[in-house]
Amino acid sequence: MSEGEQPVSGRERVTVPKTYKLHIGGSFPRSESGRVRTVEDAGGRFLANAAVASRKDLRDAVAAARKGFETWSGATARNRGQVLFRVAEMLEDRREQFTSLVSDAEGLSREQAAATVDTAVDRIFWYAGWTDKIGTVLGGANQVSGPYTSHSAPEPLGVVGVLAPRHSSLLGLVSVLAPVIAVGNGAVVLVDRERPLPAVTLCEVLATSDVPGGVVNVLTGDAGELAPWLASHADVNALDPTGAPESLRAELERNASGTAKRVFDAPAAEPDWNRDPGLRRMRAFTGLKTVWHPLGA
Amino acid sequence: MADSPSPSRARTTPGPARLPPDLADAARGGATLERFLHGLPGVDRVGLEQRAASLATRSVKKDAKLRAVDTAIGMVDLTTLEGADTAGKVRALAAKARNPDPQHVGAPPVAALCVYPDLVADAVAGLGDSGIGVASVATAFPSGRSTLRAKLAEVELAVDSGADEVDMVIDRAAFLSGRYAQVFDEIREVRAACGAAHLKVILETGELGTYDNVRRASWLALLAGADFVKTSTGKVAPAATLPVTHVLLQAVRDWRERTGQLRGVKPAGGIRTTKDAIRYLVAVHEVAGPEWLSPLLFRFGASGLLNDLLMQRRTQLDGHYSGPDYVAVDL
Numbered sequence: 121m122s123e124g125e126q127p128v129s130g131r132e133r134v135t136v137p138k139t140y141k142l143h144i145g146g147s148f149p150r151s152e153s154g155r156v157r158t159v160e161d162a163g164g165r166f167l168a169n170a171a172v173a174s175r176k177d178l179r180d181a182v183a184a185a186r187k188g189f190e191t192w193s194g195a196t197a198r199n200r201g202q203v204l205f206r207v208a209e210m211l212e213d214r215r216e217q218f219t220s221l222v223s224d225a226e227g228l229s230r231e232q233a234a235a236t237v238d239t240a241v242d243r244i245f246w247y248a249g250w251t252d253k254i255g256t257v258l259g260g261a262n263q264v265s266g267p268y269t270s271h272s273a274p275e276p277l278g279v280v281g282v283l284a285p286r287h288s289s290l291l292g293l294v295s296v297l298a299p300v301i302a303v304g305n306g307a308v309v310l311v312d313r314e315r316p317l318p319a320v321t322l323c324e325v326l327a328t329s330d331v332p333g334g335v336v337n338v339l340t341g342d343a344g345e346l347a348p349w350l351a352s353h354a355d356v357n358a359l360d361p362t363g364a365p366e367s368l369r370a371e372l373e374r375n376a377s378g379t380a381k382r383v384f385d386a387p388a389a390e391p392d393w394n395r396d397p398g399l400r401r402m403r404a405f406t407g408l409k410t411v412w413h414p415l416g417a
Numbered sequence: 418m419a420d421s422p423s424p425s426r427a428r429t430t431p432g433p434a435r436l437p438p439d440l441a442d443a444a445r446g447g448a449t450l451e452r453f454l455h456g457l458p459g460v461d462r463v464g465l466e467q468r469a470a471s472l473a474t475r476s477v478k479k480d481a482k483l484r485a486v487d488t489a490i491g492m493v494d495l496t497t498l499e500g501a502d503t504a505g506k507v508r509a510l511a512a513k514a515r516n517p518d519p520q521h522v523g524a525p526p527v528a529a530l531c532v533y534p535d536l537v538a539d540a541v542a543g544l545g546d547s548g549i550g551v552a553s554v555a556t557a558f559p560s561g562r563s564t565l566r567a568k569l570a571e572v573e574l575a576v577d578s579g580a581d582e583v584d585m586v587i588d589r590a591a592f593l594s595g596r597y598a599q600v601f602d603e604i605r606e607v608r609a610a611c612g613a614a615h616l617k618v619i620l621e622t623g624e625l626g627t628y629d630n631v632r633r634a635s636w637l638a639l640l641a642g643a644d645f646v647k648t649s650t651g652k653v654a655p656a657a658t659l660p661v662t663h664v665l666l667q668a669v670r671d672w673r674e675r676t677g678q679l680r681g682v683k684p685a686g687g688i689r690t691t692k693d694a695i696r697y698l699v700a701v702h703e704v705a706g707p708e709w710l711s712p713l714l715f716r717f718g719a720s721g722l723l724n725d726l727l728m729q730r731r732t733q734l735d736g737h738y739s740g741p742d743y744v745a746v747d748l
Contacts, residue, residue, distance in 0.1 A: 179738055186741070354731075355740025378737065 139169040140316070142177055142340065143323035145184030146333020151341070152176045159317055162227030170316045173339035178346050181308045181337035182355050185279040188334025189306030193276050195332075197252035197304075204248030204302060207329040211241050214325060218290060218318060225289045225315040239394055240294040246397075247298040254303060254402055262410065269413045274406035276304035277382060278357035281350040283343055283364045289315035291393045293322065296362050299401035301335055308356070309338045310347055312363060316340040344368060351375035358382040358405055362390070437675055444640045446598045446605075454597055454637060460628035460664060469659040472703055473696045482695070483733045487525055489694040490517060490726050494552055494683065494716045496531040497747070498559075498651065504539040506747075507532055511543025513745055518727050520743075521734055527723065528712040529582060533558070534571055537578035552582035552617070556607060559621075559650035561586040565603060572610040582615040583607070584718075586650060587634065589624045597637060604641035617645035617683055622661045623653040631661055635668035645681040651718060656686025659700060666704040669714075679708070685718025691729040694722060720747060 139156060141148040153174035159167045173181075192200065211218065215237055223233035255273055262270040280300045285292030293309070300307045311319040323338050339346065347368060351359055352375035359376050361369055366388050376383050384404045436444060443453035477485050495514045497506060511530055518524035529550035530540045540551045553575035557563035568585075575583055585607050591599040608616050618638035622631050635646050646665050649656040662684045669680045682705070688694060694717060701709045709715050724744045731739040 182738070182740075349738065352737035353740070354738060354743055375737070 137166070137168055140171060140320040140340065142171050142173055142181075143320065143327070143336070143338040144177065144181045144334075145187070145337065146327065148323070148327075149177075152180070155341075157313065157341075159313075159315075161224040167224055168317060170320065170340045172313075173310075173341035173346060175346065175349050177339055177341075178308070178310075178349055178353075181339055182279060182281075182350075182353055184334040185306035185308050185337050186334075186355060187306075188332055188337075189276070189278055189304075191332045192301070192306060192335045193304040195304075197255065200302065200304060201248045201251035203330050204244055204251065204298070207325060207331065208241050208244040208248060210325045210329045211237070211244065211322075214321075215241075218321065221318045221321055222290050225318055226287070236288075236291045240291045243291065243294050243397070244298050247302040247402075250399075250402065251302050254399070254406070257399065258403060258406065259408065264412075267415050269415060270410060271413070272408050272410040274303065274403075275409050277405055277407055278305060279355060280305045280307050280358045280360060280405055281353070281356045282307055282309045282360045283347055283350075283362055284309050284311045284319060285363045285390050285393075286312050286314055286343075286365075287390050288393050290318040290322065292362075292390065293319050295393050295397055296360055296401070297336065299397070300360070300405050301331075303402050303406045305358075305405055306334060307336050308350065309336065310343050310350060310363070311338060311340045312343040313341070347372055348375050351381070352378055354379045356381060358384065360384040360386060360401075360405075362386040435676075440640065440675060443636075446601045448598075450601055450637070450640070451595070451597050453640075454633040457629075457632055457636060460632055462628055465628060465663055466660050469663050469700065472699050473659060475696075475699050477695050477699070479733075483730065485695045485698055486691060486726050486730045486733070487523075488710060489691070489698060489717065490723065490730070491525040491528060492712045492716050493527040493723050493726070494529045494531045494685075494718050495527045495723055496651070496685070496718050496720045498531070498533060498554060502533065502536060504536065507536045507539040508543045509745075510747065511540055511549075513723070513747075514544065514549050515547045517723060518730065518744075521731060524727065524730060528716055531582075531584065531718065534575040534578065534580070537575050537580045541579035550581040550615075551579060552584055552615075553578075553580040554584045554586075554619075554650075556585040556603075558584070558586050558619075559652040561588050561621075562590070565606060568603070569606060569610050572607055576610070576612055576614050580614055582617060583611050584617040584619055584647060586619045586621060587638070589621055592625070592630075592634060592637075597633075600634075601637055601641050604638060604643065608642040615644045616642065617647045617681075618643040619647045619650055619685075620665075621650055621653060622648045622657075623655045628660070628664055631664045632668060635665050636672075639668060639672050639680055643680065645683050645716070647683040647685055647716075647718065649684075649686040649718075651686030654687075657684035657688055657718075659696060662697060663700060663704055666701060666709070669709070670705045679714055681714040681716065682709070683716040683718055688717055688719050689721050690725050691722075694726065 151171040151173050155172035156169045157172050159170050161167050218237045219234045259273040264270045351372040361372050442449045514527045514530050529552045531552040532540050534553045537553045555571040555575050556568035620634040638646050665682045727744050728739040
């Protein structure tokens with residue numbers, strides 16, 4: 121061994137701090153603005169860098185979601201279910217990684233964090249099972265008093281803007297995102313500054329799970345800066361303000377009303393995500409189409 | 418805008434050109450033309466692409482952007498060139514050309530409507546006295562593979578039906594085999610058949626292979642009397658690119674320096690977004706000059722671009738992003 125070389129074990133290793141990027145249209149671009157911010161854990165220790173999305177990123181994400189929606193809503197319900205099952209499998213595979221991320225982000229013990237990850241996996245699995253059953257539960261044949269038939273079927277709304285919960289960084293996110301895409305919508309998710317890492321890592325799971333590019337687009341950054349633009353965007357069909365602070369809610373609803381957008385009636389405080397979610401969210405992000413059909417010749 | 422003269426009716430180059438001796442020599446065609454074209458300086462590919470890329474980074478915002486969007490709308494040749502085109506579709510596009518955004522006042526009309534020759538009459542009827550030009554492709558578009566007789570007959574059909582502008586394709590096979598004189602004579606013949614109509618010569622740069630060839634084809638077309646040089650048919654990829662448009666803009670700029678005559682440039686195909694369009698406008702301003710920022714001398718051949726321009730215009734006026742649900746769908 122020459123003098124210049126030393127065994128690696130003899131030195132303290134230089135760690136590689138990760139810079140997380142956005143997720144738009146199936147790829148992982150940097151923010152167009154070039155902005156990046158450090159992310160700390162619950163105790164203030166440096167974890168990684170995360171991109172801070174700009175308005176242009178938001179516009180690109182909505183355009184990507186529109187394209188993703190065309191593909192995703194055209195897929196059969198069974199196929200969407202299979203893809204979501206796959207997401208659950210991939211998340212299960214990365215259980216350890218997500219446990220650390222959630223534990224760092226939310227200041228939970230490893231056991232608590234692991235339980236949260238398990239619940240998140242179960243939640244995706246649960247929604248995966250619903251994809252081909254929701255039509256029967258929310259729709260079906262209507263009783264009519266005449267010689268014709270009438271059917272109702274729930275259809276996805278289009279592009280849904282989602283403000284990710286600010287406290288529950290994985291389980292909360294999965295609980296708001298899964299119902300939106302399970303019924304066939306495209307999603308643009310805004311993740312606020314405090315706990316973005318589980319969300320951007322979830323994108324790595326989605327990107328390796330056959331979810332078509334553009335179905336889920338995740339922007340990390342300042343929800344206060346971007347949310348009003350998302351709410352007023354004319355090509356967004358519905359808004360889930362779950363993660364919006366109460367001070368922002370009225371403005372978002374006003375902006376959304378300008379383009380006749382459906383706004384999910386989210387509780388002011390973040391709910392207990394461990395509870396059974398029910399069908400409320402899937403119902404909110406579908407529209408019922410009713411078809412009347414004359415019988416016989 | 419209805420009382421202003423139509424861009425296509427105000428011909429900038431009346432009568433035969435009085436050219437400097439070397440150009441006049443080249444314009445005789447034959448071997449002198451070939452010598453002239455091969456004597457043109459080669460294109461520095463790396464430098465050209467770098468310059469095109471660096472100009473494309475310029476950012477245009479707010480009021481300047483709104484002006485750029487309106488300028489670009491006024492330069493659009495609203496195009497439909499599909500086998501499935503019907504008279505009804507042409508009428509719908511004509512209505513859109515006259516008033517691109519009925520819900521917002523002040524959106525300028527487009528420069529022209531571009532259709533196949535058999536639909537020219539419908540376009541003329543649909544546009545009425547709006548002053549918007551009717552452009553027609555001709556000469557066996559898009560391949561250019563037919564006899565000269567058939568090509569001229571097509572030009573006649575277009576002009577007789579009322580076309581103000583004729584978009585011809587060059588014979589790429591002849592050009593690539595070095596039979597420049599044949600291409601030159603063909604453009605001359607078509608030029609004569611056009612009468613008062615403007616002539617745009619489509620070089621189909623995607624099939625020419627090199628920037629040197631693009632430069633040669635541009636000069637060839639200008640010498641033969643083209644009012645516009647146009648990059649592509651839109652049927653071949655790659656269609657218009659920024660570097661190729663730079664070469665065309667350099668040619669018309671140099672032509673003006675040598676002869677004093679103004680000739681136009683029309684990139685076509687592949688320009689879909691407002692951002693792209695603004696990049697082209699920056700290139701026009703920087704390479705050719707501010708005089709070219711007019712529908713008389715610069716056009717976009719596009720179909721989907723107009724909707725994106727309108728959406729961006731609405732974003733600037735309404736203060737929020739618009740969506741494709743709010744602009745007319747071209748069937």
